[in-house]
Amino acid sequence: MSDMPRGDLTGPVLVVGAGLLGTSLALALRRHRVEVFLSDPNREHIRTASGLGAGIEHHGEPVQLVVVAVPPDHLGPVIAGALTTTDAVVTDVGSVKSQPLDHVLSVAPDAVDRYVGSHPMAGSERSGPLTASGTLFEGRPWAITPHERAPEPAVALVRELVELCGGVPLELAPDEHDAAVARTSHLPHLMSALVAGRLANAPVDQLALSGPGVRDVTRIAGSDPGMWLQIITANQPAVLALLDEVTVRLGDLRAAVADGSRAALEKVLAEGVAGTRAIPGKHGGPAQPTESVFVAVPDHPGELARLFADAGEIGVNIEDVHIDHDPGRPVGQVELVVEAARAPHLVTSLTSRGWDVRE
Amino acid sequence: MSDMPRGDLTGPVLVVGAGLLGTSLALALRRHRVEVFLSDPNREHIRTASGLGAGIEHHGEPVQLVVVAVPPDHLGPVIAGALTTTDAVVTDVGSVKSQPLDHVLSVAPDAVDRYVGSHPMAGSERSGPLTASGTLFEGRPWAITPHERAPEPAVALVRELVELCGGVPLELAPDEHDAAVARTSHLPHLMSALVAGRLANAPVDQLALSGPGVRDVTRIAGSDPGMWLQIITANQPAVLALLDEVTVRLGDLRAAVADGSRAALEKVLAEGVAGTRAIPGKHGGPAQPTESVFVAVPDHPGELARLFADAGEIGVNIEDVHIDHDPGRPVGQVELVVEAARAPHLVTSLTSRGWDVRE
Numbered sequence: 076m077s078d079m080p081r082g083d084l085t086g087p088v089l090v091v092g093a094g095l096l097g098t099s100l101a102l103a104l105r106r107h108r109v110e111v112f113l114s115d116p117n118r119e120h121i122r123t124a125s126g127l128g129a130g131i132e133h134h135g136e137p138v139q140l141v142v143v144a145v146p147p148d149h150l151g152p153v154i155a156g157a158l159t160t161t162d163a164v165v166t167d168v169g170s171v172k173s174q175p176l177d178h179v180l181s182v183a184p185d186a187v188d189r190y191v192g193s194h195p196m197a198g199s200e201r202s203g204p205l206t207a208s209g210t211l212f213e214g215r216p217w218a219i220t221p222h223e224r225a226p227e228p229a230v231a232l233v234r235e236l237v238e239l240c241g242g243v244p245l246e247l248a249p250d251e252h253d254a255a256v257a258r259t260s261h262l263p264h265l266m267s268a269l270v271a272g273r274l275a276n277a278p279v280d281q282l283a284l285s286g287p288g289v290r291d292v293t294r295i296a297g298s299d300p301g302m303w304l305q306i307i308t309a310n311q312p313a314v315l316a317l318l319d320e321v322t323v324r325l326g327d328l329r330a331a332v333a334d335g336s337r338a339a340l341e342k343v344l345a346e347g348v349a350g351t352r353a354i355p356g357k358h359g360g361p362a363q364p365t366e367s368v369f370v371a372v373p374d375h376p377g378e379l380a381r382l383f384a385d386a387g388e389i390g391v392n393i394e395d396v397h398i399d400h401d402p403g404r405p406v407g408q409v410e411l412v413v414e415a416a417r418a419p420h421l422v423t424s425l426t427s428r429g430w431d432v433r434e
Numbered sequence: 435m436s437d438m439p440r441g442d443l444t445g446p447v448l449v450v451g452a453g454l455l456g457t458s459l460a461l462a463l464r465r466h467r468v469e470v471f472l473s474d475p476n477r478e479h480i481r482t483a484s485g486l487g488a489g490i491e492h493h494g495e496p497v498q499l500v501v502v503a504v505p506p507d508h509l510g511p512v513i514a515g516a517l518t519t520t521d522a523v524v525t526d527v528g529s530v531k532s533q534p535l536d537h538v539l540s541v542a543p544d545a546v547d548r549y550v551g552s553h554p555m556a557g558s559e560r561s562g563p564l565t566a567s568g569t570l571f572e573g574r575p576w577a578i579t580p581h582e583r584a585p586e587p588a589v590a591l592v593r594e595l596v597e598l599c600g601g602v603p604l605e606l607a608p609d610e611h612d613a614a615v616a617r618t619s620h621l622p623h624l625m626s627a628l629v630a631g632r633l634a635n636a637p638v639d640q641l642a643l644s645g646p647g648v649r650d651v652t653r654i655a656g657s658d659p660g661m662w663l664q665i666i667t668a669n670q671p672a673v674l675a676l677l678d679e680v681t682v683r684l685g686d687l688r689a690a691v692a693d694g695s696r697a698a699l700e701k702v703l704a705e706g707v708a709g710t711r712a713i714p715g716k717h718g719g720p721a722q723p724t725e726s727v728f729v730a731v732p733d734h735p736g737e738l739a740r741l742f743a744d745a746g747e748i749g750v751n752i753e754d755v756h757i758d759h760d761p762g763r764p765v766g767q768v769e770l771v772v773e774a775a776r777a778p779h780l781v782t783s784l785t786s787r788g789w790d791v792r793e
Binding site: 196206207208210211213216218245247251252254255256258259260262263264265266267268269270271272273274275276277278279280281282283284285286288289290291292293294295296297298300303304307308311314315317318319320321322324325326328329332333335337340341343344345346347348349350351352353354355369371377378379380381382383384385386387388393394395396397398431433 | 555565566567569570572575577604606610611613614615617618619621622623624625626627628629630631632633634635636637638639640641642643644645647648649650651652653654655656657659660662663666667670673674676677678679680681683684685687688691692694696699700702703704705706707708709710711712713714728730736737738739740741742743744745746747752753754755756757790792
């Protein structure tokens with residue numbers, strides 16, 4: 076437990092929606108001894124979240140801040156409701172920011188200066204309070220999206236919320252935010268679904284040739300369609316702009332392949348390489364050059380542990396890991412992604428410990 | 435070292451192209467004491483491969499089998515050359531099968547019955563003999579693609595090659611193979627490049643919101659454009675057919691988003707979910723239901739080792755691992771993918787060992 080917060084966010088905080096995000100946020104606040112009330116149409120969620128120590132059920136007590144953590148379809152009405160039934164500052168943790176703001180502007184224009192949207196970049200593949208954790212937001216980017224009429228004290232209160240939860244605040248206008256997530260999340264999701272869709276109903280013999288690449292590309296397409304339906308619908312204009320961009324590029328690509336134009340095809344592939352390099356690296360810095368080291372590992376419990384124990388003793392930090400899932404493979408291929416400068420040392424040291432290693 | 439092979443593949447084998455695949459294959463054959471000759475326009479590659487124990491330089495000695503391991507652009511001419519300069523059976527390990535066969539049919543039609551194509555599903559992100567390993571093919575699917583005039587003894591010899599290298603033979607017609615890799619490899623690559631291309635030149639503020647999803651989708655887009663240019667060009671008809679299919683579906687998707695048609699959008703998303711489930715699971719069986727367990731892990735050497743050591747002692751096999759790269763995160767989020775039935779046991783046991791775990 077930390078000390079009481081020394082800033083302006085003293086509580087109480089009302090969290091509306093005791094799912095993964097709401098309960099995680101409540102747990103993080105409780106770690107700082109901020110008083111938390113919970114509200115959720117599903118009473119079972121409140122009981123579970125309370126049992127985890129995330130706060131107690133709300134019965135109309137006055138609060139300093141309301142955090143709305145409900146699915147995208149409900150964001151606008153619930154935010155507007157919180158603004159009209161309390162005099163607190165209201166924020167939300169929804170994936171899309173312009174549509175709920177427009178709703179508030181149309182139904183509660185006089186209260187909008189108490190609303191400041193936000194969006195933590197934190198996992199939402201699982202749902203429900205049982206999947207919550209007070210450390211969910213630690214070190215994660217957390218967008219704060221003040222509209223033009225948002226007064227600085229309200230923005231500061233939301234910034235304090237982000238910092239108490241361990242998030243890294245990042246200020247963007249609502250439409251900038253929506254363009255950003257359309258590009259870095261919504262378009263990748265839709266394209267992943269289109270590629271995965273080509274595998275449904277494909278002959279089994281063809282699918283037997285699936286390797287790690289197609290598994291990577293299609294992984295996120297396995298997420299809950301119900302939630303994604305709401306997200307894409309709520310971010311329609313920004314998603315549409317990118318779909319139009321991709322439609323043009325797909326047309327160019329098709330023409331390049333049809334014409335056998337290597338220069339045009341290379342342009343598409345080179346732009347892809349440039350894009351992968353543009354994604355910021357760990358800890359927010361520019362992407363560090365990494366290298367992959369491939370190790371053959373017998374496929375049973377304990378072997379991965381032995382590998383990581385050896386890597387740990389060798390003192391090389393593992394930036395990422397990929398385990399090869401190819402069918403029928405008794406010896407797994409494990410790819411360790413490490414800082415490029417450390418790769419030769421790792422290869423030499425693992426080899427001398429008896430591992431079968433390729434750089 | 436194993437015993438001499440007891441089948442019909444007694445050698446010598448000539449490997450043309452001492453890169454990653456050629457040298458790995460040569461090393462695997464040498465483990466079985468099969469005599470191997472090497473040929474490569476790059477003398478440095480031959481010296482390196484020989485130094486690794488992959489065989490000796492070829493000076494016209496008669497051989498039983500030729501394996502062509504050259505980039506896609508050169509496959510047809512090099513295979514045809516091997517057929518006309520030797521009386522051996524000739525195979526290749528290229529990513530595309532119809533185009534080289536057509537070339538052979540047009541320039542050496544009388545020798546085509548000594549040619550049987552093949553394609554191991556094994557890593558080619560790195561290149562050169564120094565990246566080779568005799569275990570590269572162990573347990574990997576390896577397509578054998580006999581044409582209509584290929585006699586069974588020649589097919590059997592290639593099957594023996596696959597088995598000596600530890601691969602899992604899988605017989606497909608050349609055009610079936612090309613349709614399969616277009617679907618499971620070439621289309622995913624191109625779509626990954628299109629998504630990654632939308633990140634190139636994007637505002638830095640927008641890219642700061644990148645999470646693990648976009649990194650997964652775009653990972654393969656970072657591979658060598660020069661090699662992919664050749665692969666896509668060589669598989670033009672199959673790739674074009676899939677690009678046409680995706681173009682239609684992208685049009686449907688765009689219309690669904692533009693019209694706000696939830697039913698049409700849900701159809702695309704649901705087809706994506708079905709596709710991810712169609713990919714065969716580890717060891718070739720139907721995909722087993724897996725579940726993800728999320729663990730907060732401090733980002734320094736040794737901590738991952740401790741986690742895997744604990745998982746190993748708990749006795750749960752890790753099917754896959756994803757490390758969260760979000761910027762600025764001092765505590766890494768590690769996703770352990772395990773058999774669904776074993777997930778609750780892993781969660782309880784890791785928690786009791788002091789790990790911060792979410793299911």
